Amino acid sequence: MSTLISEIDARTRLAGANQMELLLFHLGTQELFGINVFKVREVMKLPQLTRVPEADSRVVGMANIRGTMVPVIALKRSLGLGEHDVDLARPDAKENGILIITEYNASLQAFHVAAVDRIIRTSWSHIKTPPPLVRENNKGAVTAVTMLDSGRMVLILDVEKLLSDICPRPDEEVYAGVTTKPELKQKTVLYADDSAVARTQIRKALEKLGLQFVQTTTGKEAWDYLQQLARHSAEEGLAQVQHINMVLSDIEMPDMDGFTLTKQIRSDPRLAHIPVVLHSSLTGTCNQDKGRQVGATDYVTKFDPKLLGETVMRYIN
Incomplete structure (x- = not known):
């Protein structure tokens, strides 16, 4: 974990030449997901969460990340892929998954995932827009796809879409x-x-x-x-x-x-x-x-x- 975090800290400073880097992760299902490393600020084990009464069901609580209150989003639930096996806010749930801390619109939010895989570097020319039917079925959450050398597909998530669905503004x-x-x-x-x-x-x-x-x-x-x-x-x-x-x-x-x-x-x-x-x-x-x-x-x-x-x-x- 510490090695992966070090890689992210270093690589978020990279920019250029039509290249991107993806952090790959799993949600406890057979799909492999990715998020641009530029959006990632930290990867950490699931800390103790505090429930927020009457919050959206996809927001499972808040985490105190070095003095900053960060909302934690259950990504598996948000994508309609099922429920988690345990209550993520229980004190004994700390070993159940990972938090990916992201930054968007100058604010922090955390996505709960089952496990992180690795970081890959690829060209933007290898990142493809999914067919319209796929985008509609996923309500726009999957913004792009790419293929690994093994032939496995990676679904790249649209953070903006996920957050706007959870917290819409008039x-x-x-x-x-x-x-x-x-x-x-x-x-x-x-x-x-x-x-x-x-x-x-x-x-x-x-x-x-x-x-x-x-x-x-x-x-x-x-x-x-x-x-x-x-x-x-x-x-x-x-x-x-x-x-x-x-x-x-x-x-x-x-x-x-x-x-x-x-x-x-x-x-x-x-x-x-x-x-x-x-x-x-x-x-x-x-x-x-x-x-x-x-x-x-x-x-x-x-x-x-x-x-x-x-x-x-x-x-x-």
């Missing part, structure tokens, strides 16, 4: 302070994000600002769309694409990550003038530094609609 609260800007009416944003939750959030924020938009689900899809626009612009005798005023991109995406997308945009004279804002739940400074290295205009942490709107206003003109 639009009036989420988008408070975001108002329509008439000067943005003729502006168009191309955004790329593989999370269904994130795409919905971005769409609603852009609609409230009064922007037009084009939605894509991967960096590769966004790149293909931009290349198509570039060809059309050339046919019209234009040296640069005029139809897109900003690109808003997640970092973690199948087929092509946000860093690679940004780098390719900057290397194409027909597209290099377009502002590119990276929009990610990865809050580490190493990711912001990497974004600057590949030519990103700015970096905005998910999901703050007001900050996103201010950033759009700053650069889109």
